[in-house]
Amino acid sequence: MSAPETQQAPFAYEQLLRELAPQVLGAVVRRYGDFSAAEDAVQESLLVAAQSWPREGLPERPRAWLIQVAARRLTDQIRAESARRRRETTLVNDALPEDQWAPAPDSEQEPEKDDSLVLLLMCCHPALTRTSAIALTLRAVAGLTTAEIARAFLVPEATMAQRISRAKQLIKSSGVGFAMPSEAERDARFAAALHVVYLIFNEGYAASSGDSLQRVDLSTEAIRLGRLVLRVQPDHAEAAGLLALMLLTDARRRARSGPDGELIPLDEQNRSLWDRDAITEGVELVSRALRRGEVGPYQLQAAIAACHDEAASAAATDWPQILALYGVLQQMSDNPMLTLNRAVAVAMVHGPNAGLELLASLDADARIAQHHRLAAVRGHLHEKAGNISAAITCFQNAAARTASTPERNYLLMKAARLRDRSN
Amino acid sequence: MKFMLMMNAPRGDGDWGVKNWKVEELKAHIGFMKTFAQQLKSEGALVGAEGLAPPGQARVVRASKTDQSPEVTDGPFAEAKEFLAGYWIVDVESPEQAYAIAARASVAPGPGGKPLYLPIEVREVMSAPPVEP
Numbered sequence: 001m002s003a004p005e006t007q008q009a010p011f012a013y014e015q016l017l018r019e020l021a022p023q024v025l026g027a028v029v030r031r032y033g034d035f036s037a038a039e040d041a042v043q044e045s046l047l048v049a050a051q052s053w054p055r056e057g058l059p060e061r062p063r064a065w066l067i068q069v070a071a072r073r074l075t076d077q078i079r080a081e082s083a084r085r086r087r088e089t090t091l092v093n094d095a096l097p098e099d100q101w102a103p104a105p106d107s108e109q110e111p112e113k114d115d116s117l118v119l120l121l122m123c124c125h126p127a128l129t130r131t132s133a134i135a136l137t138l139r140a141v142a143g144l145t146t147a148e149i150a151r152a153f154l155v156p157e158a159t160m161a162q163r164i165s166r167a168k169q170l171i172k173s174s175g176v177g178f179a180m181p182s183e184a185e186r187d188a189r190f191a192a193a194l195h196v197v198y199l200i201f202n203e204g205y206a207a208s209s210g211d212s213l214q215r216v217d218l219s220t221e222a223i224r225l226g227r228l229v230l231r232v233q234p235d236h237a238e239a240a241g242l243l244a245l246m247l248l249t250d251a252r253r254r255a256r257s258g259p260d261g262e263l264i265p266l267d268e269q270n271r272s273l274w275d276r277d278a279i280t281e282g283v284e285l286v287s288r289a290l291r292r293g294e295v296g297p298y299q300l301q302a303a304i305a306a307c308h309d310e311a312a313s314a315a316a317t318d319w320p321q322i323l324a325l326y327g328v329l330q331q332m333s334d335n336p337m338l339t340l341n342r343a344v345a346v347a348m349v350h351g352p353n354a355g356l357e358l359l360a361s362l363d364a365d366a367r368i369a370q371h372h373r374l375a376a377v378r379g380h381l382h383e384k385a386g387n388i389s390a391a392i393t394c395f396q397n398a399a400a401r402t403a404s405t406p407e408r409n410y411l412l413m414k415a416a417r418l419r420d421r422s423n
Numbered sequence: 424m425k426f427m428l429m430m431n432a433p434r435g436d437g438d439w440g441v442k443n444w445k446v447e448e449l450k451a452h453i454g455f456m457k458t459f460a461q462q463l464k465s466e467g468a469l470v471g472a473e474g475l476a477p478p479g480q481a482r483v484v485r486a487s488k489t490d491q492s493p494e495v496t497d498g499p500f501a502e503a504k505e506f507l508a509g510y511w512i513v514d515v516e517s518p519e520q521a522y523a524i525a526a527r528a529s530v531a532p533g534p535g536g537k538p539l540y541l542p543i544e545v546r547e548v549m550s551a552p553p554v555e556p
Contacts, residue, residue, distance in 0.1 A: 260457065396442045403476035409453050416446040 013053045016062060017046050021143025022228070024066040026115020029178045032074055035122070036168040039140050041077070045069035046143060116141065117232040118180055120225075123167075124193040127174045132167035133196045134203070139164055142225055148216045153203070190233070194242050194298065197225045201246045219250050240289035241299030247282035248305035251275040263410040267314035279309045300329045319348035336368035340377055352385035372401035376411060383418065392418050425470060425514050425548035426521035428528060430541060432478075432508040444534055451532045459528060463513060468524065474509035481506070512548065521545050 021042065028038040045066045059065040123137040138144045138152075150160035181189045204218030226243035233239050255269035286302040304325050311317040326342035339362055347355025359378050362368050379394030392415045399411035441449065463469035487494045511528070515521050525545050530538035 260454070399442065400477045400479055403480075405474060409449070412441060412444075412449055413446060415442060416444060416449050419443075420446055 013050065013058070016058075017049055017053075017066075018143035018224070020063050020066060021046060022116040022119050022141045023063055024070060025140055026119055027063075027067050028070050028074070029119075030115065031071070033178070035178055036165075036172055037074060037077065038070070039168065041070040041073040042066070043139065043145070044073050047145065114180065114232070116228055118178060120193050120229065121181060121189045122171060122176055122178065124189070124196040125171060125174070125176050126189075126192050127176070128167050128170055130196065130199060132163055132170070133192075134200055135160060135163050136167040136171075137196055137225070138200065138221065141228070142221050144216060144221070152216045152218050190236070191238075193229070194238060197222050197229065198242060198246075198298075200225065201249075205249065219246070219253070222246055223250060235292075237289040237292050237294040238296040238298050240285050241296055241302050244282040244286035244289065244302035245298050245305055247278045247285070248302055248309050251278035251282065251309055257406070261406055262413075263406050265410075266308060271313070274309065279306075282306065283310065295328070297329060297332055300325050300332075304329075317348070319345055323349050336362055336365050337373070340368065340373060343381070344377060347381050347384065352381045355381045356385065370401065372398040372407075372411075375401065379411075379414070388418055388422050391415075392422075424516070424518075424521075424550065425512055426518070427546045427548055428511045428513065428521065428525050429544040429546065430508050430510065430528065431505040431544060433505050448532070448534055448536065451536055455531050459531075460511075463511065463524065468513045468515055468520075470512040470514050472509070472511040475507060478506045518545070518547070521547075 024045065025039060025042045028042055029035050032038050048069055049062075049066060053059070053062075120137065120141050123140050124133045128136070135149055135153075138149045139146065144152075146161045146164060147157050149164075150157040153160065180186070201219050201222035204220070204222060223243070223246050226239070226246055229239045230236070230243050251274050252266070252269060254275070255271065255273040256264060258264055282302065283306050286299055286306055289299050290303065304322050307318050307322045307325070323342070323345040326338065326345050330338050330342060339358065343355045343358040346358050356378065359374065359381065362374055368374050375394045375398035379391045379398060382388075382391035382394055395411045395415035395418070399408050399415065402408050402411065441452070444452070460469065460472060463472075481497075483496050484493050485496075486492065511524075513521060513524055515524070522545060525543040529541045529543050531541060533539040
């Protein structure tokens, strides 16, 4: 054992445990087969390590240590099970000798890489609801505890524990094995996994204005998962695109809200607060991915984010480029939210009235006609066009429709400022 | 004992006409609510609090009498004079302490920075059965 470290140690151990979690789980599932029981055992081994490592120092081979503790839990469980069965049916079912669980000397280089991916694809299986997939991914792949996940989503721990255990039951009953999906379904399964990671990121993005002191940061976790995906699939252009998109969006985090949690729109943000390292990494990732030529929606959205992040000021933003990217993006999917964003780019390039014209086409689209963002964007474009009273009405309508407190406050304030100025 | 403190907003213009408030009035009100929640937390009284989305999105649901599927209508009920805008749940030692907290919420500032004197409905939360001797 190495000497216990001080001060930052618990944080460092926590990071290491999260890093190791999917590798340990992969190894245990491969040897034992039962995903659900293995997952419980690994979770317990992580909890044991979180308590004992800071006290006793890091074991020489942390992964082997965790595998061994988890395996011991499993054999204990098997013994208890079989003892019960012996009593009931006199069936003798010897537990496996403990040494069989002893980890092989580090011989797990390649399978470990696949394990993380197989685990992720399993946790994001389309048979699960997205909420279940998110919870299970955070526990089994990201290595968070149920308590941490519950706090992050502001639900009681018992509720989250139930959600996770039901997800595991569903995986069991639907017969999804611990194996790489067939060639035929791999693309779709991979896309589902990327989507879950992106949902986790957005959850963190939306929740970040709340009381976040004791909460795991979901955006950071999603970025970590994005790195893991790219590590195991380095040639996947959309995996690179997703990581780039998350980095380029998260880079603006510190500038996005004021001291009281109030929202600050992109064009009013203090750009010196943006995270330059994240921007550099994101731009490199997306440029390399785009050069490969397998263009996809995450890469395009990342490219748009990069246009914003690389502009020295709001006025210096390359709007024609952004407009062109939205054009390509819209050919790939019929999503009214995209039209909404494109209308902003149209307004910046061709003037607010052109943007308003495009927005008018959304009034007939039931998916978005009543959405607060349509009213909010329309308010901004009316303001730019100098139609102040129309802008006020739009901002008020948007405020009455949003379910986000910081956003409602922002919209009410926006309307109030215009009213104060026009009086 | 736990109490739910409910803030009811009048119908009509709904939220006390906030959309006609001035920038400074809005700022003062938002700041007040934020500080109030923080105070309750640091006093160790806050169990939970939620604000509800505007009533325009409210729906009333009843199971269909034929197949028990959800029958959804716009809500809230047309005859209601006010609607629930949000609530706090506090854990205190007496009803009086809950009333005192409610009174503090009641004076949230409105137009001209003057107290709104909001009506706050205070209801005790049902608890577990008493411990047997």
